[in-house]
Amino acid sequence: MKGTGMNQATKMAKLDENSVTAENVNFSNCDRELIQYSAAIQPHGVLLVLLEPDLRVLQASANAAAVFGLSMENLLTSNFEALIGAPQMDQLLKRLGSTKLEGSPVHLLRLDVGSKQRFHVFGHRIDGVLILELEMAGDAAAADTLDIYSELRMAISRLQATGSLDEFMNLAVEEIRAFTGFDRVMAYRFLEDGSGDVTAESLKPEFEPYLGLRYPASDIPLPSRRLFSLTWVRHLPNAYYEPIPIVPVTNPVTNGPLDLSYAFTRSVSVMYTDYLKNMGAQATLTITVLKKGHLWGLISCMNHEKPVHVQYETRMACEFLGHMISLLMDSKEESGNYRNKLKLAAAWDQLSEHMAREKDFRDGLTKHEPTVLTNMDAGGAAVVAEGGVRLLGTTPNAEQVLSLANWVATQSETVFSSDRLASLYPEAEAFQRSAAGVMGIRLTHEHPAMILWFRPELTQTVNWAGNPEKPVEVSIEGDSVRLAPRRSFELWKQSVSGRSASWERWELEAAGDLRRKIVEVVLQRAEEVSLLNRQLEQSNMELDSFAYIAAHDLKEPLRGINSFSGLLRADSALDAKSKKHLETIQTLTQRMDALIDSLLEYSKVGSMDLQLVPVDLNAIVEHVVQTIKPRLDEGNVTLRILRPLPMASCDAQLVEEVLQNLITNAAKYNDKAERWIEIGYKQQNPVTYFVRDNGIGIDPQHAEQVFQIFRRLHGRREFGGGSGAGLTITRRMIQRHGGRIWFESTPGEGSTFYFTLGPEKREL
């Protein structure tokens, strides 16, 4: 039997289970190879198929005869005891009786055959037979167990001391290379799509590094990956081995092919050995790495210069290391994430302090270091709120960010993320260079207020080890199709579009933390505002009760002063001059009385409830004119209403007082012979009313003083006097409506007082 032919047969079995290759291959072409199928093992082992309980030899690998110094015919009629002697047989039977042997082979004993050959014996039962695999043991085997133990212990403590997953993996491959002596040791990580990449590597300097290379999913197909989760360590000592056939081919008990599924010395797929040969590898050892019970990847060891048979003891140590790496990796990754999260949490704390200080929380998030972008692995960030956008770093433009925010707001998650935004939101194609990936936290439900982070399109290229589209080469030999793994592992660059690095779970959690912090600050601010409002209300109430008390308590002595002065004046014993002085006292008390009334009025305007109803301002003006008509007539004042005033939602009584004050002032502060007053409005948002006159005007430098209480710009006896509270009260009435009052004036020519009766529309 020619080795290559049999390898082809083995290959077919692998191909079947692996479903690798191009679809255009017709598998029936491979029938020839299937017929030639027979079981075989690798030459570093010897395989015996025994029938219990007397352990009669049913089948044996072709190399067994030489090992036991018998002809194959004699071997196949022997009892195993005859081959190994009674003491070792007793030992074996004891182990067989006390060990479960279904499934993976179990190490049963060390066996001496003759004086020179030492083997490790592994056994497992299948299909009613016992399969023993004898693996040749090296000279130093067993002797170094203690050394291995202490080396392992030190390696593990060094691994434990690492700070991050990267550091950990780099050390792990280093330790394993030191431990096993392979030319190259790589940490190979499986990605979501089944492809994998080399994340850490330790190698002899003369070899080309594979670090960072990506391998297509078909290089390690799914069934193989599944196998990796079942066995911790697999070893191929020599890719160029000559397979050893098993004789006879058929299992005499089942009359079928021998099932070697569990045999670790089983001959492997030629696809695999060819693949390794094409890669320039002569020997391999792979250690499974699990993360939280799921296959994370492999530690893959390769020898390029020569074959190497890794001894059982070392393999066990590797298995142990595989367990340790799997266990530690998890915590390394978590502690790395934890440290990153801590860093972010510290940044978030500072952020919320900024937020609390800034009036506009968008400023708090973007104006100072740290910003929302600091310590976040993102190219840019945006804060979207109240129709405005703040951008940091590399981002799409403001308009694009706004529409994106509107779209993200329709997503159900409060923390949204995607590493291929354009596949969900096609508009993102326009800006995927800067934002192929996005993560967003929504701050409110009503309108899109959110923070977005952007990740640029991934490195733009993936470095494949060879063309990933052609992991298999198809060649035609005569009338059959032959499949072979690709020969070229040259760097194959492929551009990847529309994807960013993916958002890690801890990053989503950190974003969620920030969201909670912001909401807290916003809520706290709302509380502060309502507390201020309550305090303001309280102080308003106190002011009002003060005004009330002032009115009562100040007026009482005032009344006394006035009255007793009046009584005195009636006293005939006083001379005229004294009576004049008493009259002055009375005038002063009257003025004080008026001032107190103004204060009372002012405080009343502040505390009264507004009755907002639709009001016909024309009727109000008419009523005012009627009320003050005598004064208008007396001053020869013409009043013009430029066009009918619109309806307004306001408190009719207050607005009447406003208009009366303004019109009275317009009539009063006027020294022209022909006095006029115009009343009109501008159709703005909100509607702006005005009262214009051709009076004495106001110096603009007194713009604020005219509105200050008891502040008079003219002498008491000029322009009819007044308490100096009129415009103050007027302004308060307007402010109670949410409006404002201001004026334009040219001294000597006239003034125009403008006012609104509602809040101005907020600018975006």
Place this chain on the structure above:
Amino acid sequence: MTTDITQPIVIIDDSYEDVEITTELLKGLGIRQPVVHLPDGRALRSFMQNGNNDGEKTLPALILLDLNLPVVHGYDLLLEIRRVDWLRTTPVLIMSTSSNPRDIERCYAGGANSFFTKPVDFEKQRRMLSVICEYWLEYAWTAFSANNGRRS
């Protein structure tokens, strides 16, 4: 004259100065009825129970009631007056410094017959008192004067 000359004018007010002026003004207006000054609720309660100093419960012609009083507010005193049988129908005029709409409303609802804000100005005060006296003492019927057939 609808009132008896012996019927007192009762002033409930904590301001002795105000009462002094009112008394002077009444004198100046030619009002001869006695003025009884009750400075607080305690004095009023004693009056309601025992009448005047002589122990005789002479029905007042008018009660002038200030609102802002120590301890018990004028409004509460108004309600007390209206609960006392012999004073139930006596005119009570509120004389307050405040013109608080709420006070005005509740005092009328509580049985006040008028509500006045005390003017600071002496002359205005005099005119106001003059009108009050003319109205209540000269022209208006009270329950008492009607029953006693007094009308000059």
